Amino acid sequence: MGTKGDASKDMPEQDGEDPKEQSTSETKREKIEEEGNIVEQPSHVCPSFVSDLLVDHAFRQQQCDTSGAQAAPPHVDDGEDGETVLNGPVQLITHHGSEVSQLQRGLSRRCLQFEEAQQKTPMDGTYSLDSATNLIGSISSSSNTELEILDSSQLELASSSSKNQTMFVSKSSGFGLHLNSVVNTLPIGCSASEPIMSHHSVGYKISCSKLPNLVERVSSTAGDGVLQTMVSNATGSAISESLRTKETLYNLQPPGHQVTLHNKRRFSSEHAENFEEFNQSSPKEKRKKVSSTDGDGCKRCNCKKTRCLKRYCDCFAAGIYCAETCACQGCFNRPEYEDTVLDTRQQKESHNPLAFAPKIVQHVTEFHAINVEDAGLFMPSTGRHKTGCNCKRSMCVKKYCECYQANVGCYNACRCEGCKNIHGRKEEYGMTEEIVSNRANEERLESMADRKFKMIANNKFLHAELYDHSMLPSYSKSTSSSSNSHGNDKLHKTSKTLDVVSRSQELDYSIIETMGQFSPQFDELADSSDHTPLRNPSPITMASSSSKMRDTAIISQLRLLEKWIEVCAFFPSPHSLYRSHRSHPTEKLKKQIFVSDVGYTSCKESTNAAMINFVPGSDTNLMFLIDKLDI
């Protein structure tokens, strides 16, 4: 890999090639020059305005140390593959005047360690970072885009000494942290909790127990509405472009608190020397100061040539400003060059709307784990790399691989070679997909079998009713009061038999007749049901009393079977049952909740295919079902 290129190649505007860019560049230069001309400005401005500055704290500190003596901002250029827009900057907004250590300031900037985000089931009420991503996906995938609005009045000022700092990941127009970038980049210990709701802004409240002072607070301007946003589906399907404006952090600041160029100038000029020391210290010195990550796992960039205005720069790619702790050189990814940053970003997004979209998106399959026991059975990973990796030599087992780095498996979009990604190999993904597909087909078949089974059962039952409509009292009534171990055993064995019938789709009298052989109590059951002589005895029933008894028993079983099928019809899938349990308590769902409380396992088992794995004791549940569901 050569380093033949030089910065000027990446920054053609510095050569004044593009008039427009030159103009922009000149404007920037003017700004910088202006900054340089205000050395005599009063310096008292800094502390007060710093306290209200709606920018990254690190930047604020930096501003106090900034001379502004930088080169003109680089040319904004890019050209990338086009994709759908996913515009979602989020912002870090600072705490009023808190004294934050240098480390804390660095942390307040952001963490880029998305690879360490741990998955956590949302069922426990908290969300890990990956879960937050999942949450985002689930939010949009569930027609209710549960976007919440932040109200500045509701934004609690997190104590700088608090163990659980709060970051409001607000998605406003303009430059800022992309929500998913935050999700991806927060280190272990950070978690995105519930959406925050208010009237004027939107965001997710992200707490970080491991990063005190990670982010101070969000302050939105009531009434400006600029923080209105929508969270994208992790699959990138739902994103609000309408929210794409060019409001900035500064614009979010309440009147009188806005950071003006004038302020910045005064601010920066006051600390010219310090900034000079910071921004122009030798790379070696910077490298000495920081490693690629700080103690808490927050990454920092080390860009030398891109001025942090290309996606090579992790900070820029993540939609955040570089921090003091970055080791970059000639960095323009700083709030004072906001316009440049915005222009660059917009240009990139115009070419590739997903340029700043999260690289890792949620992958939704049919088989979400619905409880701890199920976790992992069908969901090897919930994340995917947006475009897939292209690894040739790392075999996807090193952080060169973005999939591996993000703790997600490779999949069929990856062009990797010799993939050995421990989170899921590309080949395995195909197998997984096949399994999922097969299972879906299987379920469809089972559903068809159930329908057929039910139809057959109904026909048989109707047939039986021809013999005597009143022959069998309501089985539910009769059995619900007699759910003893004796009956349980009968039902268990019967169900096992019926299970076989269901699977083979070969329900027939001949098979059902074998029930009696399987269950010694089978005839007893029939006996208990058969107290009424047949009004129209058929030749069959006339044949012998034993055969009559058996037929009666069969009819009883068929009726029971029918009830079971009806019960199963209430639950198209175990997941629906589970979801229902947690959702709206309609009357029907209340019943389901009851059912799930009675014995979810048995219901679940019995849902996919009638009476599959009818566990011992669940027949009692059947009695409950029949009774409570009134079917």
Place this chain on the structure above:
DNA sequence: GAGTTTGAAACT
């Protein structure tokens, strides 16, 4: 810490 490797991003 210097040098190398790697693959994404950028460029042609």
Place this chain on the structure above:
DNA sequence: CAGTTTCAAACTC
């Protein structure tokens, strides 16, 4: 759109 170059992070020594 494919091939090449540039880039910075990851990795190795």
